[in-house]
Each structure stands twice: as structure tokens, then as C-alpha cells.
Amino acid sequence: MIVKVDGLVKRYGRLVALDYLNFEVKEGEIFGLLGPNGSGKTTAINCILSLLKYDKGTIEIFGKKMGPDKYDIKRDIGIIMQNVAVFDELTVYENIYYFCSLYINDKEKIKEYTEEAISFVSLEEYKKFYPKKLSGGLLRRLNIACGIVHKPKLIILDEPTVAVDPQSRNKILEGIKLLNEQGATVIYTSHYMEEVEQICDKIAIIDKGKVVAQGTKDELKAMISIGEKITIETYQITEEQIMIIRELPNVISVIYDNNQLEIKSGRGKNNLLQVLHYMENNKIAFGKVFTQLPTLNDVFLEITGKELRD
Amino acid sequence: MPVFRTYFKIMKKQLVGLILYGIMFIAITLLITFFIIRDNSKEFTVSRVPILLINNEGDNEFIEAFTSYLEGYVEFIDVDDSDEAGRDALFYNEVKYILTIPKGFTDGFLSGEEIMLIKEVNPDMTSVQSVDSAIDNYLNMARAYISYNPGFTLEELIDFLSMNPVSETEVIIETGKKVSLDAVEFDTYYFNYLGYIMVVCFVLGVSTVMMSFNGLEIRRKQFAAPVSSKNFNLQLILANLLFVLVYLLIFIIVGYLTNPFRRLHLGLVLTWINALVYAVVVLCISYLIGITVKGKNAIQAISTGLSLGLAFLSGMFVPQQFLGTAVLRVASFLPSYWYVRANNTIGEISNYSINNLTPVFQYMAIQIGFIAVFLAIILVVAKRKRQEAT
């Protein structure tokens, strides 16, 4: 076990930010912590790193109890904060070099690692640039380079793609996968379910400081009753006809809004077919038809009764 | 020592500004200092003490020689020929000294009798000292000549006295004033202004760097790294001290080399020590600003405002005796006031003794007291900051 969080409670005054949070991260995993803004992701990360005092619970990293002065544990952790944390007065190269030198003593090694980190995030052309001159995406990449330059065994990234253009975002996600393939265990927090679905092996969905569901993405989707989401474009359907569709076998809910008929049904084979049959037989004209498997958003919606994104 | 080295990497980015300020400071200081010194020395020769001479003896060659000698030090004022008028003039400060030459003075003096000149002064006048000693010097010289040359003529005596003028510096030595006016005065002005420029540059340099190290996210990242905060702070403190020492050393050397009357003496060394103490005070203030203030623009404003404010309130630009008592009362709560006061006191001392050095050490001790207070505040703020980050 790389990380073990057990019964973690953190209060900010009256606000309970973490409410008996539990999760475990195994070696070699990309572990996703998925939750809306304010659900306690950053707080959890800060507690894990002993940057925050917490009220209850235990945290173990690499099988040892974590604490503020556990420097041998800290040495093997790389952290990428939610907000970019670099020195404005130092160049790209100098920034990465500095953060590397906090972890490693050998000067030659620091230089070597710094160069490697720079090419890893493809900032070779910007080595001598100051952070002020970098775009949002490049700045994020610098932030990541500063966090991973010392080749940590455990990498913790807290929403590293917020306010990043799609191109940089893909690059970042690919980079994380690559680091994982090279052997690092990763904890990745986000409120973007697509990202988490894309790269994470294991996911914990958290809300109000609690893990509400946990597992692989298939396991999570299997937890909920919806098996399929069908969307049909139609312009002439009556209330009565909607009522009848709602009564069809395996259908869970039907919403008609904005000329879109959205049908959620449980797991089964002929969900789409029976609806289209009914519409044909009753001469209801329809346009485009989609079916989707449930997303993590559906999982979140079903468990908490609200959307993941506001 | 990655933190230590990075401190100076960041400081290097401020270097251009610091050097510019330094050059500006030296140029302006030299200009002002020379201006003031020249002004003062002019004043020194021009402002002769106004005195009223009542000559009951009548004119003779000796009296004539004596009075014309005195004209180098005093200005004879004419007042109505009555006791009353003389006293009034003294009371209203039109004259500072009434010198009466009694009848029979010349003959008595030349034959070696102890005949006294009669003087009347305001008790609180210090400037009369120089007149007293001018008179004493002249008469002592005459007495010496008389006793070693039994068969002298009056003419010979007057010749001798005019050939061996009692020099100005000797008068100054006699009255207990400074040995070499200009050298010490230069140092006093130079280091008083340095007190101003230290605030400008330390706030600009130290505060900016400390602020960089104290951004919340950066601090978190540092806490997450395998470096203890003790080690981390130690590196920063060392870096800060080194910066301050080097900075001060440069200005001490430049100040010494640019002083046209340069002379190494105890007073100068004391001034250096005083500057070092004050530099640590300013370092503490800058450190505190660096860990509390947010935003580099604010630093600029604070650097300007604080340096000017302290300088004006504490008499770095305007001599302290020209500041009103209300201002001085406020100023005495500022470390800069005691720095300037120590400098000025050192500048006024001619011969160093435990007695006249005691106040200097007291003023330094007060500054050290300020250091203690600031350190305490820094510790409290740093603890609060740590809790905020953790």
C-alpha cells in the first residue's frame, strides 16, 4: 500500500471539511479523487502531506506513519499544487533547479534531472523565460516540472489542469500516464470527470468530505441502476405518449425538454429498440438518436442527487 | 544550501535597483555634505561674538594690539556709554559679553601684577568660552614672554605677539571643541544619510526576497520538501545577515574613501558599530515587511514612505535640534532617532572617555532593544503564518 487514509477528520472551525475520509492507493495506480469544488480534495491532499493538522484519523505513506518531520517519506513524494507555486524572479530553469535541490544534494544530478524535467514538459525553448512571460498552459507545465523533477515514487497532483487550454491539458494528461508507466504511483484530484475517466485506474468520488463511492470506473458505473442513456430528437410528442414510454419495461426516467427526449434505462439489451418501435408505430417523427453509457456524472448524480459540475 | 543560494539569485534581480540607489545616495550625500560643511565653516568665521568693550584705561599701544587681536574673534558693538545701556544690551542678547579694562591695567600687567579684566556675561552663553580663551591665550603668551625676557620693551612684546598669532585651532582645542571639524562632520552627515538609504535598499532588497519565499503556495511546497523549517530559516537568516554585512561594508569603505579629510579614529569606528546595529534593526523591519505585506507594488511604496518618514522624523536630513519637541517626542519611539542621536553624539566628542561615551552606548542599547522587540514580533507573525499554511 502506498497511501492509506483512515478515518480522516478535518474541521475549519465549525465547517467539517473532511468527514471520516477513507481510501487506499496501491503501488502503480493512478488514483483519482473526483469531487466538486469545495468537496475537500485540497484539504485531503494537504493533510496527507502533513501540511495541515487534522482532528482525527491516521495517514500512512509507504507503509509508515506520515508526519511533518518524516523527511525520508517526503523525499519520495512529488507535489503539484492547485495554484502555481514558482518564483517570479527565477527563470524556468532556475525554478526547476531550485525545487530539485530541495530534494537532492548532488549538483551534477540536479542539473541532469532539471534538464530531463524540462524536456519532459517540453519547455526547452523557454528555459530562460521568467514565469510572468509564460501563458497559462506553459505555467502549469512549469509547475508540474517543479513537482516531478526529483523523480518521486509518489506524485500528487491537485487539479493541475484548471484553466488550461485543451492542447496543454492533453499534454499534461499524457505526461501523467507516462510517469505512471515509468513506475510512479499517482494521486490525481479533479472535478472534471472526463479527465478522471481518461487516466485513472481507481477512483474515489468525494462529496462534503466523504468518499461516497470508490472503485474502478466500471465498478462505479455498475453501482448505479442506469445502464444506458438514450437521447432522441423529436418535435411532436404528446404528454400521453411520454407517459406510455415511461411505462415501457426497464425505463427508469423520461425527460422531454428542448425537443430532446432523454430516456434513462437500466441494464438490458433492447432498450433503444423498444422505444424506436413505439415511436414508429405511433408515427412520431424523430431526428437524431444517441445512446450513451452512464458517465461518472450520472454516478455522482444518482448517489448525491446533484450534478458534479455547477 | 539551496535556499541560501537562491536568496542571492533572487537578490541579484534587485541588484540594478540597489546599485542605482547606492550611486544616487553617494552622489547626493557628497554634494549635500560639502555644501553644508562649506556653509558651516563660513558661518564659523563670520559669526564672531558680539561684545561690548568698556575701556577705562584709555588707548595705548598694548591695548591697541590686544583689541585688534580680539577682532579676530569678536565683534565690538557700540552701545550708549552707560552701565544701564550695557546691561540692557546683554539682556537682549545684542552683545554676549561685556569686557571692562580697568584703569592701570597696562602698567600693572606689564610689571607682572595680577590685574584682572572684568567680564560680564549671560550665564547660559556658551559662545563666550571662545572669547575667554582667546583673551586668556593672548595674555598668557604675553606673560610668558615677559617672564622669560626681563629687559623687554613694549615694542618687542607687541612684535612678538603679532608674529606668533594664537591660532584658531588652538583656540578650539582650548575650548574643548573638536580637533578636526570637517572630517568628523563629514562622517556624521554621511552616516545619518546612510540610515535613510539603508531603509530604502533593505526594504527593496530583503523584503522583496522574503516575500518571494513567503508566498503561501511556495511555503507549502517547502514544507512538503525534506528540509526542516529550522534549517530553512537558518539559511534565510544567514543570507540576510550576509547581505546586510556586505552592503554596509561597501558603504563604510566608500564613505571612508570619499571623505576628503579621512582619518581613522575611535569615533569613526564607533560610528561603524552604530551603523551595524542600525542595519540589523532595519533588517528586522524589512524581514517583517517581507512576511506580512502582500504585493510587490506595496513594497515600492513602503520603501519610499518608510525611508522618508523615518529620515524626516529622526533628523537624518534636518538636524535634530531643529525639530520641534512634539516631533522629537514621537521620534524617540523610533529606532532611527537613536541611531542619528548616537551618530551626532559621537560627532560632538573630542576626547573619548567613559563618561562621554556612555550616552553613545546607551543609544546603541536602545536600538538593540528595538531589535529584540522586532524579533519577538517576527516570531509571533511567523508562527501565525505557519499555522495558516498548515
Ligand SMILES: Nc1ncnc2c1ncn2[C@@H]1O[C@H](COP(=O)(O)OP(=O)(O)O)[C@@H](O)[C@H]1O
Ligand atoms: N483555510 C480554510 N479555512 C476555512 N475553510 C476552508 C479553508 N480551506 C478550505 N476551506 C473550506 O473547506 C472546504 C473544502 O475545501 P477544499 O479542500 O479547498 O475543496 P476542493 O479542493 O475540493 O475544492 C470548502 O468548503 C472550503 O470553503
Ligand SMILES: [Mg+2]
Ligand atoms: Mg482544491
